[in-house]
Amino acid sequence: MTTFLQQVINGLGAGGQYALWAVGYGLVYQILGLMHFAHGDTLIFATFVIFALLTGGVPFPIALVLGMAVGALIAMGIEKFVYRPLVGRNQLLLAFVGALGAAYILRNVVTLIWGVQTKVFPYEFLSNSLLHVGGLRIPVLALVNIGCAVAVIVAFEVFLSRSRSGQSVVAVAQDRGAAALMGIKVGKVVALVYGLSAVVGVLGSVLYVAQSRSLDVALGFDITLKAFIAAIIGGIGSIRGALIGGLTLGVVEALIQGYISTLMLNALLFGILIVFLLALPNGFIGRREAVRL
Amino acid sequence: MLLKVEGLHAGYGLTRVLSGLSFAVQAGSVVAVLGPNGAGKSTLLRAVSGMRVPVAGRILVEGEDLTGCAEHRFVRAGVVHCPEGRRMFPYMSAEANVRIGGFTRSDRQQLDRDVDDFFDRWDAISERRRTAAGQLSGGQQQLVALGRALMARPRLLLLDEPSLGLAPVAVQQMYGALRELAAQRQSILLVEQNARHALALADQVLVLVGGEIVHAGPTSEVSAEDVAGMYFKSPGEGAAA
Numbered sequence: 380m381t382t383f384l385q386q387v388i389n390g391l392g393a394g395g396q397y398a399l400w401a402v403g404y405g406l407v408y409q410i411l412g413l414m415h416f417a418h419g420d421t422l423i424f425a426t427f428v429i430f431a432l433l434t435g436g437v438p439f440p441i442a443l444v445l446g447m448a449v450g451a452l453i454a455m456g457i458e459k460f461v462y463r464p465l466v467g468r469n470q471l472l473l474a475f476v477g478a479l480g481a482a483y484i485l486r487n488v489v490t491l492i493w494g495v496q497t498k499v500f501p502y503e504f505l506s507n508s509l510l511h512v513g514g515l516r517i518p519v520l521a522l523v524n525i526g527c528a529v530a531v532i533v534a535f536e537v538f539l540s541r542s543r544s545g546q547s548v549v550a551v552a553q554d555r556g557a558a559a560l561m562g563i564k565v566g567k568v569v570a571l572v573y574g575l576s577a578v579v580g581v582l583g584s585v586l587y588v589a590q591s592r593s594l595d596v597a598l599g600f601d602i603t604l605k606a607f608i609a610a611i612i613g614g615i616g617s618i619r620g621a622l623i624g625g626l627t628l629g630v631v632e633a634l635i636q637g638y639i640s641t642l643m644l645n646a647l648l649f650g651i652l653i654v655f656l657l658a659l660p661n662g663f664i665g666r667r668e669a670v671r672l
Numbered sequence: 673m674l675l676k677v678e679g680l681h682a683g684y685g686l687t688r689v690l691s692g693l694s695f696a697v698q699a700g701s702v703v704a705v706l707g708p709n710g711a712g713k714s715t716l717l718r719a720v721s722g723m724r725v726p727v728a729g730r731i732l733v734e735g736e737d738l739t740g741c742a743e744h745r746f747v748r749a750g751v752v753h754c755p756e757g758r759r760m761f762p763y764m765s766a767e768a769n770v771r772i773g774g775f776t777r778s779d780r781q782q783l784d785r786d787v788d789d790f791f792d793r794w795d796a797i798s799e800r801r802r803t804a805a806g807q808l809s810g811g812q813q814q815l816v817a818l819g820r821a822l823m824a825r826p827r828l829l830l831l832d833e834p835s836l837g838l839a840p841v842a843v844q845q846m847y848g849a850l851r852e853l854a855a856q857r858q859s860i861l862l863v864e865q866n867a868r869h870a871l872a873l874a875d876q877v878l879v880l881v882g883g884e885i886v887h888a889g890p891t892s893e894v895s896a897e898d899v900a901g902m903y904f905k906s907p908g909e910g911a912a913a
Contacts, residue, residue, distance in 0.1 A: 543775070550761050550772055557759035560721065562747030562776035562824065 381514045386637040387630055392521025392590075394609075394629020395528035399583030400602050401609035402535060402621035403576025407458075409552040409616035410572045411466055416478040417457050419602030420485040421577055422584040423594075425450030427493050429585060430594055433501045443585060450577035457481045458573040463566070482599065489596045498594040520590050525626075527586065531579055532622045539618065548572055552616070580606075608652045614662030623663055673735070674699040674828055674859055675720065675751070680729035682712075682719045689715040690883045692729070697828060697876075700857040704874035704891065706867050708903045711880040713863040714756050717830045720861070721753035722746040733828070747776050750827030756836065756863075758817040762806025766797055766816045769805045773820030783823065790819040796845060811842025818849060828859045835866050847873060867896040879903075 400418070407415045429446035433439065461481050465474035510517040539545040550558040551568045559565050584602060588594045605628065610616075613624025628648075635647050655662065675697040682690040689712040697703050705713050718724040720731055722743040731739045733749045746753075752773075761769050770790055774783040791798045797812050805816055814834055821829055834850065835843040847869050853860065854873060864870035871877060871891045879887040879902045886902050887894070 543780075546764075546768065546772055547775060549764060549768075553761040553763055554759055556723070557755065557761065559743040560723070560747070560753050560755060560759075561772055561820075562744045564742075564744050 382637065383634075385515055386633040388515060388517055388521060390630035390633030391626055392518060392524045392629070393587075393632065394626035395521070395524030395526075396583040396587045396625070397605050397609045397628050398528040398622045398625025399531060399586070400580050400606035401613065401625050402532060402618060403578075403580045404603075404606035405610040405613075405616045405618070405621050406535075406548075406552075406572050407454075407576045408610065410548070410569055411458075411462060411474075413462055413466060413471060413474050414478065414607070415573075415576070416475065416603055417482040417485060418454075418576065418580060418606055419604075420482040420489075420599035421450055421453045421457070422580040422602055423596060423599035424453060424485050424489055425577065425581045426584045426588060426594060426598075427489050427498075427596075429581075430498055430500055430588075431493070443581075446585070447578045447581045450581045451574035453485070454573040454577035455570045458569060459566075463569070482603070486596055486599055489599075493596075495596065500588040500592050500594045518590075520586070524586050524590075527582060528622060528625065531582070532618055535579075535618045544568075544571070608648060610662075611652060611655050611660075612662055614664045617662070617664050620662055620664045627663075673697075674733070675861070676730075676732040676735075677720065678730040678732070680716070680719060680731070681727040682715055682724055682729075683727060684715075684724075688727070688883065690719065690726075693880075693883075693885055694729075695878055695885065695888060697859060697861055699827070699859055701876060702854050702858075702860045702862060702874040703876045703878060704870035705861065705863045705878045705880055706865075706870060706899050707880035709865075712883040713880055714832055716880065717753060717755075717832050717861070717863055720746075721751055721830055723753065723755075744776070747824055750825075751830065752821045752824045752826035752828070753830040754817050754821040754832065754834070756832040758810075758813045760805035760808075760813050760816065763804055765802050766805050766808060766812070767791070767801040769816050770801075770819040770823055773823030774825075776824060786823060787819075790822070794819075794849075809842075811838050811845060814838060814842065814846055815849065818846070822853075826858075828861060829853070831860060831862045833863055833865060835864065835869060843869065867899045871896055871899070 404415060404418050425446045428449045429442045432442035432445060461477040462474050465477055508519050510519065539549055547558065547563045547568050548571070550561060550563060551565055555565055609624040609628045610621060612627050613620030613622070631651065632644065632648065635644050639647065673696050677696070678694050680690055680693040681688065693716065705716060707713050715724060719726050722741050722745060725740050729739070730737055733751055736749060738745055738749060767787060771783065771787050774786070777783050791801050794815055797815050800808060800812060805813060808816065818834065834846050838846065850873055862870055862874060871894070874891050877889065877891045877894060878885055879899055881903055
């Protein structure tokens, strides 16, 4: 029992990060109907920038904000110069290929600047201590992860449902053409969503490397895949679904590693993904199509 | 002049839909655009609201040249398009749909009051204001679409087929609402298939056939039968009518 609970706790800690990746991923999917397969590499690029700033002696909060800004700029640039022209011509499949292309370019630029070797991420800014509750070891960082994820999800929900610009995001996601007729500047809303997805995602990737302490360019594609799987499990485009999907993915991963085999992890995860795509394409709380008359 | 359209050409790709339309809409008047399917009525409204960039010609709103501008410029100039097929935001509540119509307004409190007033006025949707718009009936959706357009406080309201696909009772209700607006001197450019309803409401009528205006004049001078007869004329002879 203790082992089981310990695995669940570890899983929830990782799941918080997955939720942060999935929420941005789901939002950008909804806004253009496009799989943003350069998401993870954008985040890793920004995380390398943060790594460089930290190594250069920049204080953590400033480095984090600058890294988020870099991530947001890259995401908005990819949207504006790669996705928007292709989506505008109704070439969704080409836009997807463009996304993969952008991901590879980012990855190569990272290796050109920082080399291929795995970097040790300076982690001193976050406590690496453990809380002992009963027989369980609860990493403080896991609590930070979950706290960040819940705070971000709540903030997103409030922003989207209450604020004027949040409502404009919702409107663009549901009908871009009609949203334009409301006087909403659709291009700006799309850029805002891409920027936000990177800001939130960078928070997740920084928490991730702070825990593992190693920063590797290959992480980018991992992030994209985990965001994708978590978003599908939760119901793509649903904000709360991203939290549920992220936490579920984290726990399932931890249980597979604890009870089955670490080697089987990716095969089983993709198996689960396929089951969801086939049997539950709307995820746990994704919505069905509305009744249209 | 509230709206002045000069030599408007528009189309999709290589297909030319509108060839050289010129007309004007005076403030406070209701102008009906009638014509058979495929005459270019909806394309006309799309061009006048920035949804479709004209190939040639000019669109002036209160003398300001907005040709080629994006939709938000037209909305800010007071030209608000209530599109064909209603185009609800299906997962947003009826109330949120209506409220987002006032997106460009800065008087948030007055907007809240206007939203309340709108739902108080229409029993047919007041009980369903928290329902997702996608789950409303066609008539209810059309009312919500109208309210959404009105929240922008349009100087010129562009209405595309407000009776399309509605039950007769819902059509009556919609035209009741439009008569109220006309009585308040709301300027409207109305595209309709239903000539009888449109002629009863409008002051002026444009008949569009094959992308050209074959008749323009006061509604008092033509009947729905006259208009139907024009549909079968070739554009060239129509100009003389």
